[in-house]
Amino acid sequence: MATPEPALAATLCVVGDVAVMRRAMAWAGVKRPLLSLTGLDEIETLPPGCVAVWQPAGMPAGLLDCPMGHIDALAGAAAALCIEAAVQAIQAGQADAVVTAPIHKEALHAAGIGYPGHTEMLQALAARGGDVVPVRMMLANEELRVVLVTIHCSLRQAIDLISVERVLETLRIAQRAMLSFGITAPRIAVAGLNPHAGEGGLFGDEEVRHIAPAIAQARAEGINASGPYAPDTVFMRARDAAGHPGEFDVVVAMTHDHGLIPVKYLGVEQGVNVTLGLPFVRTSPDHGTAFDLAGSGLADPSSLKAALAQAARMLV
Template identity: 40%
Template structure:
């Protein structure tokens, strides 16, 4: 019997950004359809608008109102059309409440489809946090980003963000908050929770015996209390508790050398204490700029939300407002995110 291909709902992201363009470019790769059944969630008019910009004017956009209507055929992009954009008010590269709300509603619909079992996984293009909250705050709502939206609409309290570039993986104790607040969030229970989420993610990815590294918060991992006590009071006790549960975990380790070891294959995943501690190394290796050509050679990396009852992966870059509508955005990150979604969906 042929292996069932998962249906992956792909949100269009902020339509004023590069999400629609890289979606068209990614789904122009016919081999994507060998692995998944892709369904774009958003506004079909935006996908149609960028076909020529993306270099694929002959691609057919198929509007659907239900998942069952989708064709899942190369050369055709199935779009769960939600009629979100007024073309007379739309501009590429501009922050707007209309586009922010469109991106938000696309995400919520993808979550609803996954929670209802109509799709097997979700994959998100980038949204603009300013635009989204410009739309939501007059209604008394605010979200820091995708992860918080997913947590809210799935009723999840234990979750974390994992970033991956090939075999380099990081999972965060905190993400979108001020650095001062991030330090306060380094607590034993949260660190232990993230260690367990990271270990479980590796198991789901087929790593039989995950090796987990935990970064320190302070320079030199605190130097035995000389540069801070969080390692002694919060991080080390969490590591000991994880070991007691049978997890192969090492740390706290100085982050200035830890990622070189992880790239060298010492560890399968690194637990980091705050946003930039994990994002900087991932994007340094995943985002490659060709200085002679003055163009991005690669923009790779995958964002995975751990702890959710549904699969969610995402591109590991922003909306690219400076490139929107120019045909220059790179689809590699989205292709990788789609593949990760398929791998995680097959484990369920």
């Protein structure tokens, strides 16, 4: 998951509010000229060195007056509008990939947007006029890849969602993703849900009833999946670092925090979130909105740059 700078040479366009972007560039000390586009067809004629910004129709007024570092319904509405416009541009053949910046889920809710996060919204947008596509969240850095069976829901709901079908579907999606990344014989480790992966049903029976049967079905389909492994050790085994070759290419984890804590602990600077299963490429940084840094110009862009580089690589 290395993120070389040359990958950032892809043609980029910011979808957002022009005035907000101009202010952000000033705070960050960016000296490049900003070019406001009337349509994405103008990307092909961009002069070198400029920052292109496309402001979709219907952008809420007064965004510059929103308080910095605070939840605001206007900002949530603007974020949703930009996400929808970016997906529509891809569906119209005007763009090849979308790299989303962090959004605040409470701001979306305040704006009346009924999605708990990016992933669910993108899934719904991709399904317009057709069937809902199964998607999964993958977080990855240079040392570890993790694909999640459940995403943005309560822990109680996540446990209730674990089923043979859902785990098997996740294994199939993970397999296809690893093959698309050039891994010809993916090794997929499956983390259990309960302590010690349930100890044969002593500490919970989800492994016996749901997870192990899904692994067996996946193996029957030719997927090299193994487990369920104790979730407190499998990530160490999968970590691919200097002097420590990973035993697995990807870990499938049952819940959001089970899977994401180890990836983020290794460093959010190079972490990338990839939505698997969509009919287009979507990546994002692996961190949130950092309201405490809003307006300071001090936010670290490393994870966003890694997300841009990953999207560029996935388009090759």
